[in-house]
Amino acid sequence: MRLPVASHVPLTLSRILTAVGESLRRHPRRITGSLAMLLLGTGVTAFGVAPLAPDAADLPVRQVLEAIQPLAPASAQAQTEALADFSFSLFRTEATRSSDTAASLLRRLNLDDAPADAFLRSDPNAQLVLAGQPGKNVTVEANDSQQLLKLSMRWPSDDEQMFQRLVIERSSAGFTSRIETAPYTRSAQLASAAIQSTLFAAIDDARIPDGVGVQIAEIFSADIDFRRSLRKGDRFNVVYETLEADGETMRVGRVLSAEFVNGGKTFQAMWFQPPGIDTAGVPLKGGYYTLDGQSLRRSFLSSPVEFSRISSGFSMRFHPVLQTWRAHNGTDFAATTGTPARTVGDGVVEFAGVQNGFGNVVFVKHRNNMETVYAHLSKINVQAGQTVTQGQTIGLVGATGWATGPHLHFEVRINGVQQDPMTIARQSDVVPVPAAALPQFRQLANGFRNQLQAAATIDQTRAE
Incomplete structure (x- = not known):
């Protein structure tokens, strides 16, 4: 069968498809039969349409030759020496123990360095590593020969905004030490727990720092009697700050917001510092408020000591x-x-x-x-x-x-x-948020509500 194509009209794919469709409509049996004979006679089980692009074998081939200059002997030797001199640093962290000596600590850090051992024992700053309470995290940088390059250790200072850092470094002249002061990095943590017996038992089970439990008890002390009113099934959600030094958590900061469900009644609190200054030119004091704006600071505290048994x-x-x-x-x-x-x-x-x-x-x-x-x-x-x-x-x-x-x-x-x-x-009396600060307060309160809802999912996920 020949397709009726005018000699003066360019043959395009669309015209071919149109012509094939017209032929199938007019002679369906003849074309179907011819196609079946073709497949049976050749044993072909699949066929396709040949690409319209030129065959790659018909394309011209051009050979390109380019001379490669060998490295000069001096340059090759320099690269070899550079590879031979290559070294890398290793980083390790260990907590100090009460039984530690300078030598035993270095051994646990996989260091074999007699000069470092001597420096830790003799330098007044370096002696702080093993002085005082054990459990201090010591981080070292060592070379591939197991020699100390740098040691650092951090601890809290009397200033709650800053921490101190001991740095020991090796140079061509030997070891040097210095003590630095740097600000904490603050981050927010979410936590949730259910009461089975006491507040602090729940705190321990949820691995929440004791300082957070003390603050929760202080915040809600005027509304909840933590000695007599806690019931099994009570629960709390909390958002609190941690103060970090070079990525290491050093201390607990302020509770930012908290929610406590006691006997089916929900109590909520958030930290808020009103903007502005008082008549003496001092910034207004911050405090805890309910999420609808009532101060939790009462005229009288319920306890003369921080929360305890x-x-x-x-x-x-x-x-x-x-x-x-x-x-x-x-x-x-x-x-x-x-x-x-x-x-x-x-x-x-x-x-x-x-x-x-x-x-x-x-x-x-x-x-x-x-x-x-x-x-x-x-x-x-x-x-x-x-x-x-x-x-x-x-x-x-x-x-x-x-x-x-x-x-x-x-x-x-x-x-x-x-x-x-x-x-x-x-x-005792309560004090509301100043009227001028209400817009800012409401914006923060909405954010704290979302955070407390997110915190509530933590204990639910743990239970599931």
């Missing part, structure tokens, strides 16, 4: 010294000797000295005929007539007077009658 509450008890049952109109806070005791509110010191079974004791007078008592102190830091502010250290925990061990006996009295400190704290 409370050994005796506001109730009847068997007095360990007098050996009789009697009302215990105060709260005993178990704490080690020397723990700071702080005033729970602004006031004036009414009495500071020794008084009967109280031992060393401080009485602070507050407004509205309220008085607080801090007893069994090992040291008193204030004197009668002195004005004190909320959170100020007024003495140190001890075991003076009628005490069988170190603890702080704390009382709240109104018109001379003892009151439950938790009740007083909950009834």
Whole structure:
């Protein structure tokens, strides 16, 4: 069969396809039969359309020759020497141990370097590596001959914004050491946990730093009695800062936001520092607020020490010294000797000295005929007539007077009658976010809500 193609019309693929389609429509049986005979006769099981591009075999071939100049003998020798002189550095990190010597630490770091051993033992700065508490991370850079090139170690400073770094370096003249100060890098961490028994048991199970648990208890102390009100199934989500030194976490920063579900009731908090300055030209103080803008700072704290295990509450008890049952109109806070005791509110010191079974004791007078008592102190830091502010250290925990061990006996009295400190704290005044700062506050609050929702998924994922 021949396709009707005019001799003066260029043969294109579209015209060919049009002609084939027309022929199939007019003579379907003849064309189908011819195609079947072709396939059966040749044993071909597949066919295709030949490319329209020219065959590569028909294209012209051009040979290109280019002379390669050999390397000069001096250049080849230089490259060989460079390869022979090539060296690389190795980096390792080890934590110091209480039993370490300079030699044993270097061995664990896979270093074989007698001069480095001697320098660590003799240099005053280098001796800091093994001085003090063990567990310090030491990072070294070594060459491929197992010799020390550089050693660094970091530790916190008294300034909460900075850390210190020991650097030991090797040079052609020997080893040198220096101590540097550098700022922390701050990063946010998300965490979540469920209460099975106590707050700190949950903190431990979730591998959250103790400092975060202390802050959570402080933030919600006026709303949640962490001694008596926690229930199995309560849970919390938290976003907190870590302070890092060269990538190593050195200390816990501030809790940025937290959410605690206690008995089915949800409490939320976020850190916020209002912009601006006060009348004295000092930047306004930051604090914790609910996510709808109410300050969590009350007129009175519920605890005169940072959160700790409370050994005796506001109730009847068997007095360990007098050996009789009697009302215990105060709260005993178990704490080690020397723990700071702080005033729970602004006031004036009414009495500071020794008084009967109280031992060393401080009485602070507050407004509205309220008085607080801090007893069994090992040291008193204030004197009668002195004005004190909320959170100020007024003495140190001890075991003076009628005490069988170190603890702080704390009382709240109104018109001379003892009151439950938790009740007083909950009834004290709260302060809202300043109106001028509300737009900024609401923007931050939305971000913290999202972070807390993300934190909540961590414990759910762990449980699944």
